[in-house]
Amino acid sequence: MTTPGWGRIRQNDIYTAGIHDRRPTVPTDFAELERRARKAMSERAWAYIAGGAGEGRTMAANRAALDRWAIVPRVLRDVSQRSLETELFGARLPAPILFAPVGAGGLAMRDADVHIGHAAAELGVPYIFSNQGSAPMERVAAEMDRVKSGAPRWFQLYWSTDDDLVDSLLRRAENAGAQAVAVTLDTTMLGWRPQDLNLGSLPFAKGEGIAQYTSDPRFTEIVAGRAAGAPGEKPEISLGALKTLFSIARNTPGTLLRNLIRPEPRVGVQTFLDIYSRPSLSWTEIASLRERTSLPIVLKGVLHPDDARAAVDAGVDGIIVSNHGGRQIDGEISSLDALTDIAPVVDGRCKVLIDSGIYTGADVFKALALGADAVCIGRPHMYGLAIDGADGARDVVANIIAELDLTLGLAGVTSVDEVNTDALRRI
Numbered sequence: 357m358t359t360p361g362w363g364r365i366r367q368n369d370i371y372t373a374g375i376h377d378r379r380p381t382v383p384t385d386f387a388e389l390e391r392r393a394r395k396a397m398s399e400r401a402w403a404y405i406a407g408g409a410g411e412g413r414t415m416a417a418n419r420a421a422l423d424r425w426a427i428v429p430r431v432l433r434d435v436s437q438r439s440l441e442t443e444l445f446g447a448r449l450p451a452p453i454l455f456a457p458v459g460a461g462g463l464a465m466r467d468a469d470v471h472i473g474h475a476a477a478e479l480g481v482p483y484i485f486s487n488q489g490s491a492p493m494e495r496v497a498a499e500m501d502r503v504k505s506g507a508p509r510w511f512q513l514y515w516s517t518d519d520d521l522v523d524s525l526l527r528r529a530e531n532a533g534a535q536a537v538a539v540t541l542d543t544t545m546l547g548w549r550p551q552d553l554n555l556g557s558l559p560f561a562k563g564e565g566i567a568q569y570t571s572d573p574r575f576t577e578i579v580a581g582r583a584a585g586a587p588g589e590k591p592e593i594s595l596g597a598l599k600t601l602f603s604i605a606r607n608t609p610g611t612l613l614r615n616l617i618r619p620e621p622r623v624g625v626q627t628f629l630d631i632y633s634r635p636s637l638s639w640t641e642i643a644s645l646r647e648r649t650s651l652p653i654v655l656k657g658v659l660h661p662d663d664a665r666a667a668v669d670a671g672v673d674g675i676i677v678s679n680h681g682g683r684q685i686d687g688e689i690s691s692l693d694a695l696t697d698i699a700p701v702v703d704g705r706c707k708v709l710i711d712s713g714i715y716t717g718a719d720v721f722k723a724l725a726l727g728a729d730a731v732c733i734g735r736p737h738m739y740g741l742a743i744d745g746a747d748g749a750r751d752v753v754a755n756i757i758a759e760l761d762l763t764l765g766l767a768g769v770t771s772v773d774e775v776n777t778d779a780l781r782r783i
Contacts, residue, residue, distance in 0.1 A: 384755050393738075397464055401463035402551075403549075404463055405458065407549055414682035414684075418679070421691075427763065428767075429766055449482065450479070452731060454730060454732045455733060458486060459486050459489070462490030464742040468491070473509070475737070477499070484509070485497075486568075487525070490564065511526075514632055521572065524574035542657030542680050544635040545633065563603055564603065566624070569628050570608050575624075583623040604622060604624075652673035655672055658677055659679060668701075678691055679694075681712045692710070692726065708728055
């Protein structure tokens with residue numbers, strides 16, 4: 357479906373409000389968005405969400421890679437009608453944009469995942485439920501369906517050391533209406549993240565970001581077994597420990613008082629830290645996914661063309677070219693540079709998505725031109741969430757889509773399917 361364009365509609369809404377001296381609650385440029393979000397977030401939230409690995413070189417590389425490509429517009433083409441529509445795994449989407457999963461989003465706003473799901477449903481683009489979410493996927497799915505029945509959603513899977521837990525999470529995702537599963541491959545262990553380390557802050561140790569687990573029957577079963585056999589402990593008592601205990605109790609299903617008394621909440625946190633990810637994860641487990649789920653399989657965290665080739669050979673349905681937003685390895689290849697190597701190898705045999713460092717509609721245009729089928733937006737929507745909740749998350753992504761639409765037209769293109777390397781020049 358071609359339309360006069362997201363961009364003009366979005367611009368007109370903002371300029372019309374300006375007649376009444378009303379300015380956008382969420383800034384329309386990334387620099388100001390980031391500045392306002394930092395002011396809105398706690399120190400711990402900012403460190404976790406905005407921080408990167410090591411000295412931040414990979415985050416810088418993500419931006420530098422985008423700046424090495426310039427858009428070369430064509431003129432005197434009829435661009436009055438444009439389409440951003442694309443198809444992913446049988447679902448027709450209004451734009452090639454997804455809300456990326458961000459763990460421990462509750463640091464920015466309580467029940468963050470519910471608000472993000474609401475925002476995504478309003479726009480009609482998919483939200484990839486975070487496996488390290490702050491609300492159970494069932495609650496997020498219910499909210500999305502309340503906004504728009506059947507609103508698109510995927511599920512991000514961290515492969516646990518307990519295969520029964522993996523199966524349980526996959527069943528729940530299917531029941532929650534997920535249209536694909538994205539297996540995160542690059543976080544089998546946490547990267548060196550100085551912003552968090554300098555604060556001694558690991559959200560999961562406080563029960564933040566483990567709601568998919570504490571709501572899972574298999575995980576609950578594991579915790580119950582461990583709690584029953586756990587020896588009595590004499591933990592160090594400190595003000596910090598008491599604050600952590602209250603945080604765990606508050607973030608665990610059940611009443612606060614009961615959670616403060618019983619051992620399961622504390623055992624649950626330690627159990628999560630022990631089993632949430634599998635450092636031994638290999639192609640053997642990926643091959644078994646076809647027997648575990650009927651959902652399309654997407655591998656998230658692919659950066660080497662040989663791994664992309666292996667993914668295609670394994671019959672996966674898609675890959676997400678991602679360096680985890682620069683949060684895992686310092687000095688890692690940028691996602692965009694990796695995309696330029698991977699897209700020719702894949703050659704259309706599976707869907708190729710990308711994330712990490714993509715903050716604007718012009719960034720999305722460049723990623724599409726270099727071979728991506730769609731783009732996942734991470735930090736920007738979290739910044740919008742911190743500033744203005746669900747409305748903020750929605751407006752940030754709406755702005756990105758609007759700028760993509762305008763960039764498309766101003767570059768002389770009428771459809772995202774037409775965007776290719778002819779529209780770019782390396783500088």
